[in-house]
Amino acid sequence: MARTEYDVEMTEGTGAGRPAADLPFRVMLTMHVHPGLEADFERTWLEIGDQITSHPANLGQWLVRSADEPSTYYIMSDWVNERLFRAFEQTPGHLEHRKILHPLRASGSMVTGARLAFLPGAASVTAPGATAEPAAVAAGSAASVTA
16 A cells, blocks of 8 residues: 555654654544533543543643633643554543543544644743643644544
């Protein structure tokens, strides 16, 4: 089977730095929760979130509620690299995590990408106790969340 330019870039890089396969990897989920179940979703996500953050390849995760659509959430998680994230996706713990959240969810989608750069904002540099994001993400592949 012939390799596409994308396959080559993801495994060997562009020649302009580290290969994308070695870069930190960001996963961005959009979750549409059944109206009225927002509090249940937030509580459940927080209760089971350590199943993700305790994985040795996980760099952290964030839960964001949409300001425009109260039943929509954005979940971001950062990983050491794509290969380790893809291995995590197959673990029994992750499959159980998805099964627990599934009844609360009306629909969802997933976008992934290699983190290329981070530019800290003035407030994150000067604010006492502020924590900076580890890196920004370049949009990568998109896939529908099926469970």
